[in-house]
Amino acid sequence: MSNQLVVDEGIMKIPSWWTCPDGFQELKEQAHELGKSVLLAGSSNSDQNSIYPRESLKAMAEAGFGAVTLPIEYGGLERGFKGFAVLAESFAQYCASSTMCWVMHTAAVHVLFSAGSEEQKNRLVPGVLRGDVGGLAFSEPATGGHFWNLVSSAPRYGNGYLLNADKSFVTSAGEADWYIVCTNYPESTKEDKLMFLLVENGTEGVTHYPFSAMGLRGNSSGPMKFENVFVPSENLVGDEGGMNYYNDNVVDPLFLLGTSACWIGVAQGALNAAIDGAKKKVHADTGSSVTGYQVIRHELAKAQISIDSARNMLIRVAEALDNCKANGKDLSDCLYPLWELKTHSADMVIQVTNQALQVSGGRGYLTGQVEKYLRDGRAGALMGPTNEILREWIGRTLIEVPWFE
Template sequence: MTDLYYTEEHHLFRESLRDFLQKEVVPHIDKWEKTGHIERFIWEKVGEMGFFGINYPEEYGGMNLDLFYTVIFLEELQRINSGGFAAAMWAHAYLAMTHLNAEGDDRIKQKYLAPSIEGKMIGCLCITEPFGGSDVAGMRTTAVKEGDHYVLNGSKTFITNGVYSDYLIVAAKTSPELGGKGMSIFVMDRDTSGISATKLDKLGWRASDTGEIAFDNVKVPVENLMGEENKGFAYIMQHFALERLIMGINAHARAEYAIEYALDYMKDRTAFGKTINTFQALRHLMAERTSEVEMAKAFNYATAYRLNRGEYVVKEATMSKLISTKIADQVINDCLQMLGGYGYMEEYPLARMMRDSRLGPIGGGTSEILREIIAKMVIDGKTYDPATKK
């Protein structure tokens, strides 16, 4: 299947990335999992290798490569078994930076996107609020225009890179009376007066800094508005397709890694005088789980192919996240079971993987919300049109 989408250059890129992660990242993962703080030096090393610039324009330091390099980047991040580290990397590269590239003007791209590609600046995307998770249109944060600046008030929560990032991409209501159609997107520096962050303690993704952020009369220059005023909701919805596909790809990749680990364990683990990979009940279970992962992977690759061609795959990306994350949780649960008591021990990878995987059906739109979005499209005939920026 991979030959349908990958060239020799893709395979060489995967080898280079895997080698980099094993040498430069893996030795530090356990420390970062304990501290919840990914040290700055690794961001710059990732940037130096060009991994943050995979899909971005060459004029800002990127490589302008196709989306399957991103697929490789995401898959390999899952194989080092730190959902938190992986999330910090892709939230920077494909949440914050996606908005910079799509809605930012040249000044914004020079100031924020270029150093983000270098790994010298870290970004976060602030959409979710304490009283409105998947209900983006119901957000309460406001931005009132006063002369040459906007004044922001409100709060955001569950923000990946929300504590240690250098800049924030923030959605706020500029015309609250218009509901979801009155939302805009801004970029602002972390040290702007009135911004404060509190680090959250999580079940999984422990290496990443997840924060709750408060905005108290924060003054943002008018020039830091990204795109058009009141077009923010359309921009967010457009990029959700990529975010959901990313989480679908993450899911099939971690499930694939879990299966590889479990099968390797099963061929050596003995019970009743034979290895446990010879017991029919276990063999058939793993056969079924492997089949599910392969089906999810094939669908995700096909969706990535269409997105790479410029198609608006909001339905398929939503389906990808819904089903792939469900499969991953079940696969990892069953793989942990294959290890018996050892699966429950922290020195084995399945315990952490199970905690990290559990966020899959929650982050980036809960499974319950995704089902309703899909239902609107396949039952009610609703369409979601891509945003345009003048």
Template sequence: MSNVVTEKNIYSRSYIEEIREKVKPIVENVIKPNAGLGDKEGLFPRESLLALAKEGWNSVTIPEKWGGLDLGYVGLSVVAEEIGKVDASTGLVYAMHVGAAQTINLFGNDDQKARWLLPIREGAITTFAVSEKATGGHVWYNLSQAVQDGDEYILNLEKSFTTSGGQSDYYVVQTRTAGSTDPSEHSFFIVDGHQEGITAKPWKALGVRGNHSGPLKFENVRVHHRDLLQVASHDVINGTGAILGLNAVWLGVAQGALDAAIAHVTKTTHKDFNKNLADYQVIRQKLAEVKIQIAAVRTWQYDLARQYDELCKNNQSLLPLAGELTEHKVLATELADTAARVAMDVAGGYGYIEGTFERIYRDARGGIPMAPSNNLAREQIGKGLVGLPLELFEEGK
């Protein structure tokens, strides 16, 4: 994959389309055929991830020095969107993996990068372990706290909704800093996922059944000081662009729903009137409205990705884009839900039976409650509009 692109012009549509054409064979030949079975049996998409790793896509934002393709956030957006078109579960696993790996790329030292980033090309998978049941979607607030013991830290905690929980080779784990009483002080550890004391609970859900996003427990897990990341900000998920990758997945889900709907209405004919479903104006207009919304969200997706890449190029913080990214998250996830509902609607009874349409419909709901949930996101956005403080940190009484 060293010749993915001949010239990096992130403002060129041809650049984006070249990346898209390069990743499509894996998406169509490996990920898409496994999507239905993965949903039905709740299978983690290991085969798909290994195929992506072999071609370097799991290291899409990582510099070539550490085994990556160095295609930045534009590259991540293209790949995550293409995966989302055929399988939301694999897309979520992929986006969270790339986001966690990018955290090490941005904040890790050379020793950490050599030990944790290079194995990605051989199939190693990582993810974030951040949220906790007690504080829900307030992922910036952890009650858990590391305990320092000499050169090591001891972790006793449980994380909720950890994508790839029990499947990842290592985790980027967020806790309150050892010895601190300040909830804004966080530590981020790279934790080997194969050591004893890490237990994942089963994942059973309405949709995205293959992403294994269940509770993850750490009992007396020791982490050496050399695997403590030197992160300046508590807002790592926004500060590394992980949500940008997730948004691209939901954009892909919307496009996948539209593609499935178009394929159905153009091949289905009512023999009594000898009319194709696509001959009905009401159906065409429903599809057109989804297409218009997808075009708008996609334009915003790649504009944000380019801005992220520019900031990285200049070694600047990504946090200034966090507010806009939250706004985009709301729009992208709700577009996926809208597109899935329209697809089921125009497919009629065939949309309601078990299969592609109902799977997309179930999967598409998953983005709305994902942190920050859209209700919480709107509250954050609204407070900013009227000049009220976010009040992120307040000790419970």
């Protein structure tokens, strides 16, 4: 028997199917390779200097991940929600800012594809495949986390619309090549007056403001102001009103699934960093590494169990979304499990990054990987719908009363 076999004897290997759904292992490996070679290298600089991770996003597009959910005939990967979830979780283990920008970009591209015209798709999708970035400008400071309630409007003006809107927390603000802006069409005959307008970056009347935050410091999620912005009629995405359908069936599913995957990846990245540091740190007085203490191993085990519980929810919900799409059902059928997934993932990442910091001791408190994961992950529970709002919707659903009023 070789020495290698002796060394490996008795070491339990984690089954690959436990961490990745069947058929997506190669996609996961590609994402991790990109994460190690590109995303991780720029992550610290992006965080410490609040630099938008454009090079990372460009590399993700060049690797074929610019339009992961679109059909192959449009240049996309057509890997569905499950592929999207696997990629988001993998990327987030290396750079949460890049991942959040990519998640919001993917949601914007899919909104364009689902609600937009063929002319709009033909105009913008080729650029997306080359690295152009899309953004969503939805939430407004006047209504906070209730991003579905908007006070802005864009009445008709000549051969188009006159948009006036203050937007808050626009991921890739001032950096995206184009934005889908959600506003109200005041003259709509529909009960739902929401409409989507396509606004290109640099359009007259569009202003973005700096973003300085506790974490996710590279994703430029600052406010934007659209002041008397003329939007030509050919940039109306969908109809004059009635677009809440796409909130429930495109934006929410991709946003909730993608951000949940991000928090799971952040938690796994933090734990991996803590494990690596604990294995390498040897106490001179005892001759034992930090992992030689039972209490440390138990903390690592508890953290990994929490991560895996959220990851299994992630894959199950992604699979349900793919099944809905394949069977022609509305994706809004999956909103309840998406609420649970987002709430659990955002709570879990706070718990696990705290455990990773505790395991890392004083070294973890210093500016660095583990500390960054903790700051990045804290954003999840605050993102709208906040965990408090989601728990209310879940609770109302459980007692069989209308969840939305």
